Amino acid sequence: MEQVLQEFRERIAAAHAARTPLRLRGGGSKDWYGQAVTGEVLDTRAYRGIIDYEPSELVVTARCGTPLAELEQVLAEQNQMLAFEPPHFGPGATVGGMVASGLSGPRRQGAGALRDFVLGADLVDGRGELLHFGGKVMKNVAGYDVSRLLAGSLGTLGLLASVSLKVLPRPVREATLVFEIGQQEALDKLNAWGGRALPISGSSWQGGRLALRLSGAGAAVDAAARELGGAHGGEIMEDADRFWLDLREQQADFFIGAHHAGLWRLALPSTAPALPLPGRQLIEWGGGQRWLLGDSTADVDAATIRKTAIEHGGHATLFRGGDKRLGVFSPLQPALASIHRRLKDTFDPAGIFNPARMYNEF
Template sequence: MEQVLQQWRDAVITATESKTPLRIRGGGTKDWYGQALHGQILDTREYRGIIAYEPTELVITARCGTPLSEIEAALDEHNQMLAFEPPHFGPGSTIGGVVAAGLSGPRRQAVGAVRDFVLGARLMDGRGEVLRFGGQVMKNVAGYDVSRLLAGSLGMLGLIVEVSLKVLPKPFSETTLRFEMNEQQAIERLNQWGGQPLPLSASAWHGGVLIVRLSGAQAAVKAAVQKMGGEEETQAAGFWNELRNQGNGFFAATSGPTALWRLSVPPVAPPLALGGEQLIEWGGAQRWLRTDSDAAGVRAAAERAGGHATLFRGGDKSAGVFHPLAPAVAKIHGNLKNAFDPAGIFNPGRMYNGF
């Protein structure tokens, strides 16, 4: 494996000297995510394998090219899981891509996002040096928790060589309930339940139907069912898996001029007056929108609600995929990019123009 690292180091140094862009790529399952792809491909799949896994310590460390399916299979043998439920988007998904994309699944509302489970990482910077973050060295001298900063960075700071992730035991019991109600009622009900000691682990509203998942001790789940009511969903496992990997009808229908937007807003935000079709997750905090509306209108609505909007799939990317940064935040992004990748070779423009 050291030979692979040396090959990468040589490629990075050569690219830095010639200012040739490099496109970091694992299984390519998220090539559609973000803005335009530029540069020579630096394939991570050869650098794979689980380095360490101690079930009693709830920590797994793996090389960047390790398939997500391989990691989940190892965890499954010990009845453990990546609790943030990262989407696969295809069989080639790698753990490096999981962290770089920073995308979480339905359970995120209960346990946290990808970044909350990153304990440490090794990163190859634009100078070809492999830096270690996390473990006993939780922060660098500038005060940034760099290992968690890599989550959602889309490779713009460097090549994630390996990661250490916190894992959790699978719940003893799970039940999914179904309720018929409109959008306003669903948002109100989710916020009411969110303020109570209920074992809610996921929620989804679409088309007049609210689906919620309860996870935890058998007694807690049983008591919650009696309190909440509703009808038990018999096809629950398939439903949550399709939602996690965006394989259900709502996401599959996104094509042509219709764009899929991902809006992050406060859970208590009322229904957003936007044309199109919505699916609501994470207790009301994540609003998926399929619409032909222009980017300015969608983002203005998200800002009025106290949030932001990402052009997730389709649409006109010239408007920018990610919500525009405030000047002060953009400066911080630029400084970080310059510190780790002074020549600007790693995934240029994948997040924002100029980075």
């Protein structure tokens, strides 16, 4: 594997010298995410495999081209998991693509985001130099944490060669309750429940139906299910595993047609009220993540959506489909744009990595 990494470094160094754009790509399962991809493909899948895994330490280190499904299988054999429940969006998903996209699934509500579980990383920068950041234990994280900065950077800062991740045991028991309630009532209940010591690991509201997943010790899950089900009329969902998998992978009925009309992701404070926007809405993460899907492109007005998100203390991303000429991510304020520019100039001075994947100016 060291020879593979050396070949990557030499190719990057040559691209730097010639200022040739490179498109960092694993399985391509998230090619659609972000703005248009350009440049010569540098396929990371040859650099694969788990470098180190000690179940008792709850830490795993894997190379960028490792299939995500392979990593999850190894963890499952030890009754452990990636607690942020990353979406695959296709059978070719890799560990590098998982970190570069920075996406978390339904468990993010209770466990935290992907970046919260990144302990360290090895990065090949725009000059072909191999850099080491962080470590394999939480106490090694100090100062400016570059390894977590790579989460969600979409490969614009360098080639993520390997990453160390904190893992967690799988829950002993899970149960999903379903409530028939309106949007604002669902938000009110989610905020009230979120302030209590309840084992909530996922929530989803759409079309008058709220699903609430409980995970943890058997006694805690059973007690919460009895209390919430009895007091609020919740019923146990059958085949809940399939429901949460379809939600994570955006295979649920709600997401049909997203590549045509444009699927918007709004990140908001959980206390934000129901939003008066056209189209269908799906709410996750206790109200913190809201999906908006218009019935047609005419229903989706980017300026209105972004203005509404800002007014409620959040931001909006054109997650899938739609007109990317509008800009996929919210425009950067001058101070943030300056930070982005300095980071890009530091790690990728020739601008060869995934140019304009996040913003046209980078």
